[in-house]
Amino acid sequence: MRALLFAMVVVPSLALAVGRPSEMLPDPAQEARAQEIGRELRCMVCQNQSIEDSEADLARDLRRLVRERVASGESSDAVREYVHARYGDFVLLRPPFNWVTAPLWALPVIVLAGGALALVVMRRRSAGRVVPAPLSEAERAWLARLEEEP
């Protein structure tokens, strides 16, 4: 069991580390900037990983491209925009706000507002229910009789 866990956890992470140093930029500041950009770009082949985390060929090509552009002195926004213009909104792991993505961003707000509304309605209903009707004449007389009994 432990060996299996080891194989599952350690071996892939080792594989991930292979081939990295040769890709890295010599300037640590530039490399950090390239990694920051790469972590926000989706690997289009594996789709749920960033290009920094993926070992797909396309991710490697994009990593190289990002580094070349960073090394040539391009701003982070310009590099992101270069990839965005070619791969569309989907390539950005943090989707931009526009008309197409508006429902995506608005959904949590809508769900919260819906829940709050439901709470208010339920409160109001139950509040209306607990107000007791005043006792009728007959009920009052019956109560008085009960109290008089020994």
Add this chain to the structure above:
Amino acid sequence: MSEARRSALSRRALVWAPLGLAAAGGLGFWAMLRGMRDGSYDPRGVPSALIGKAAPALSLPAVEGTGLPGFGPDALAAPGGPVLVNFWASWCVPCVVEHPQLVALQRRGVRILGINYKDKPADAAKFLTRYGNPFAALVADADGRAGIEYGLYGVPETYLLDGGGIVRWRWAGPMTPDTVSAELDVLLRRHA
């Protein structure tokens, strides 16, 4: 309606609401799986960012040993009529599946520009000898940069450019006879 009956009703609704939600979710999931099986729904199908925009210019070398001419940026900027741009590679198995459709399109007079993606020229030439050549011209994208220019995420991938070099359609993955008859034919007629 009396108070007691109303509360009994809402309690019943509370029991049925989650069940109804789960049923709706299950139905949606089933529809999704069915769509994936018959090909009408593709969860990985991401629309190309290039649709409606000018095709990226490329200056790539011809593929040696194929005997085919290359093409320059002008062929993409102003093709003068609808043209297909097909990314393929000899190492790509789905490309073999797609190839008969390309050959058939070429026989019908559709102009197809090939981009040989990350391939060895000798392998590409062997592939074309074996399966037939559908390309009017062919260039080599040895390092995959042209692929990135087009927002490519795998081979094969096919783009339809109109006469003015505007990207009108993108098909990711192998085109089947159905793809051609259901989608491409309509667009070829529209942009002819």
